[in-house]
Amino acid sequence: EEREPIEEARPKTPVKPMTATEVKVNVSIPEAAERAAATGADGVGLLRMEHMILSTNKTPERYIEDHGAKAYVEEIVQGARSVADEFYPRPVRLRTLDAPTDEFRQLEGGEDEPHEHNPMLGYRGIRRSLDRPDVFKHELEAFSRLYEMGYDNVEIMFPLVNDADDVARARTLLEEAGVDPEKRTWGVMIETPSSALVVEDIVQEGVDFVSFGTNDLTQYTLAVDRNNENVADRFDELHPAVLKLIGNVVETCREHDVKTSICGQAASKPDMVDFLVEEGVSSISANIDAVRDVQHEVKRKEQRLLLDSVR
Ligand code: PEP
Ligand code: MG
Numbered sequence: 244e245e246r247e248p249i250e251e252a253r254p255k256t257p258v259k260p261m262t263a264t265e266v267k268v269n270v271s272i273p274e275a276a277e278r279a280a281a282t283g284a285d286g287v288g289l290l291r292m293e294h295m296i297l298s299t300n301k302t303p304e305r306y307i308e309d310h311g312a313k314a315y316v317e318e319i320v321q322g323a324r325s326v327a328d329e330f331y332p333r334p335v336r337l338r339t340l341d342a343p344t345d346e347f348r349q350l351e352g353g354e355d356e357p358h359e360h361n362p363m364l365g366y367r368g369i370r371r372s373l374d375r376p377d378v379f380k381h382e383l384e385a386f387s388r389l390y391e392m393g394y395d396n397v398e399i400m401f402p403l404v405n406d407a408d409d410v411a412r413a414r415t416l417l418e419e420a421g422v423d424p425e426k427r428t429w430g431v432m433i434e435t436p437s438s439a440l441v442v443e444d445i446v447q448e449g450v451d452f453v454s455f456g457t458n459d460l461t462q463y464t465l466a467v468d469r470n471n472e473n474v475a476d477r478f479d480e481l482h483p484a485v486l487k488l489i490g491n492v493v494e495t496c497r498e499h500d501v502k503t504s505i506c507g508q509a510a511s512k513p514d515m516v517d518f519l520v521e522e523g524v525s526s527i528s529a530n531i532d533a534v535r536d537v538q539h540e541v542k543r544k545e546q547r548l549l550l551d552s553v554r
Pocket of ligand 2: 459
């Protein structure tokens with residue numbers, strides 16, 4: 244009997260180290276889904292909805308005006324399902340729209356954007372969404388459609404919440420769009436110091452998870468603009484103040500059985516990985532090119548902790 248050539252018998256996905264902490268991947272554009280899935284990541288920790296909209300070169304408002312709300316929903320559904328397909332049944336966390344007004348201004352319809360002195364402290368993320376429920380509801384309908392189509396691996400994430408009230412209002416709109424928050428996995432980003440400080444109240448709203456957006460959490464905690472090169476040397480995701488907020492949130496969430504994760508750029512830094520594994524974070528989501536290194540760093544750190552515990 245002939246044997247299979249060895250090359251053929253090799254698994255397609257690289258052998259990844261087994262770890263207790265999940266290692267996921269961030270997907271910026273749906274086109275990257277296949278490459279992302281091939282990393283062997285445990286799921287997608289962040290899929291940003293804005294690329295599905297911004298790639299049409301229109302603001303959401305202009306898109307809906309020109310093509311109708313149904314087409315807007317479809318744009319999101321098609322973008323999300325290509326990733327959800329690639330990863331199924333691994334979970335894919337889809338985040339509702341979060342682009343600042345200066346980014347929207349570049350697009351068709353951008354002339355209608357409010358002028359803001361400081362867009363990063365302004366009208367973005369859940370703030371804009373809650374203020375414009377007529378647009379937001381279509382993003383939420385996209386989730387409803389995805390679940391109808393059988394993509395039960397899709398999870399819902401809300402950006403830039405400040406407090407329990409933001410979360411409660413988003414949850415209500417989600418229900419109004421036909422999604423049962425009790426049946427689906429949903430959560431919020433922790434990226435303002437405020438949300439970290441009142442996380443005890445936020446978990447009471449029934450979130451399944453929180454995810455640290457360390458790009459913003461660092462910017463707002465240290466008052467260092469993430470896009471300002473004059474203060475770039477002060478942008479430090481490992482600053483004790485940032486780590487203190489993260490550590491406190493992880494502890495509170497553990498008490499309430501709420502999962503914690505990170506999807507900011509800092510997730511690919513070994514020192515951050517070590518810190519998070521030691522704190523007991525549930526998952527770490529890194530960029531495609533960093534996933535493999537993060538998998539190995541998590542493994543190393545978990546083994547070290549295990550050895551320390553039996554010593
Ligand atoms: C973050 O703030 O860390 C994050 C992941 O969100 P974004 O970079 O899209 O603001
Ligand atoms: Mg952010």
